[in-house]
Amino acid sequence: MEGASVQPASGSVVQANGLGLTFQTSDGPVEALSNVDLGVGKGDFISFIGPSGCGKTTFLRVIADLEQPTAGSITVNGMTPREARRRRAYGYVFQSAALYPWRTIEKNIALPLEIMGVARGEKMERIARVLDLVDLKGFGKKFPWQLSGGMQQRASIARALAFDADLLLMDEPFGALDEIVRDHLNEQLLKLWDRTNKTICFVTHSIPEAVYLSTRIVVMSPRPGRVTDVIESTLPKERPLDIRESPEFLAIAHRVREGLRSGHSHEV
């Protein structure tokens, strides 16, 4: 299984080998990640699914250089995560929109561009383009509190897209939204992925969301956090929402559920 998931280094955006991360806490060491081997190919849409404490967010944070691994190795675009971060190789979307309340939506999207020193003309152009991409045209001058939760999260996706990184890291971005909004955003995200050709790593705890969105689903389990299954999706790239009632979809969802269950059986 693990052998199958290791991809050749060439063309892979993220490549982890024997990756481990142990947090030193006051209650002693906690193994958040243990011996993770995983390759993410260019243009993949990979979902990480598992119960809380399985290390899915930690893995994403290691890719983003927000956490340091304590074992194994990982490369992002063939570089160390730190090097990749310095080159602004990825856009990160957090669980909450994390928009700065004193900036308008436009200025929030401009934030990374300001930091990266993008010229004014190009800045305006990019803001307009990503606002269009997430369907928020005309909301640029609004402040975050004037927008609904779903719109705020779309703005935060626009912000992550603004500087054209090829890799998009998304940490349960729709977790706090209601199901109807979530369905809508899932559909939009797929279209966006199709149009922009980005590689997306997507953390979720929703089985339908993972199956609907992904080309590959990584099932993880806790204590220690590890990969228990990697499922290649057989669904076509074109996915209307009602594909979720197709037998193919349900078969994949079933396998994910089995994977999650077997992960749990280890600790009993």
Next chain:
Amino acid sequence: MSAAAESPVVDSAPGVVSRLTAGKTVPILVVVAAIIAIWYAFAVYLNAPGQIDAYERAGEEWTATQFLRDTLAQERPVLPSPHQVVSEIWKTTFTIKPSSKRSLVYHGWVTLSATLMGFAIGTLLGILLAVGIVHHRAMDKSVMPWVIASQTIPILAIAPMIIVVLNAVGLSGLLPKALISTYLSFFPVVVGMVKGLRSPEAIQLDLMHTYNASGFQTFWKLRWPSAMPYLFTSMKIAVAISLVGAIVGEMPTGAVAGLGARLLAGSYYGQTIQIWSALFAAAAIAATLVAIVGIAHRLVLKRMGMAA
């Protein structure tokens, strides 16, 4: 028919009353009236023994109304009556040239200028210290205890020393007084700004990290704007306390000008009316300064889209 015509009238009567009492005006007026009434009662009570003495020395007969009028119109009362204080403030503010040493405006300006200078230096110093404390671990450990310790020393004890030492090195006039204001006013700003600069959530700081933002960019684009509400709240306290500092700074050195000097001279010569009018002038200045900072607070937050 007649009942229907009458009912709006019946309804509107309690409507007016409840509207007045539901608002702020009536409760505030009631409290102010109560305070003034209590003040008058105490003025009569406290000034009565002196007045009775005066009658006896003069061998005068006196009636109750005359007694009441006289206790409220003494030249050096134990507690001056409100109208005496009001007329003194009116006289020394509006009928005397502001350049005169008997003008309350003159003394008020002397104190206000020291207050503003001390407040400006104190706010700047407070911000600088807070920036240092937030960014340098060593400074956090070493400076913060001293900042707190500085405020445990009574300002009355340290003020004369500051004035004397600064005079010895040739600094006199406005600056020494302003520095005493600074001594008091930097403290709330340090405490507020340390909290404010640390107020960004982990997720907001992580975001900056993913952009590979420099420390300066993180400060300027995240920490500083996050700290604004804290800064203005601290500045409200700082500006009021600055005024206290300036007044305290005027007292120990026998300063000849300023509200502090006015208080001191008043107590030397038993001029209680003068003391009370200086106190009210100080209170009015403090209230105005706090209100101005409050307005600035609202304007800044409104511009930042965070109007409360």
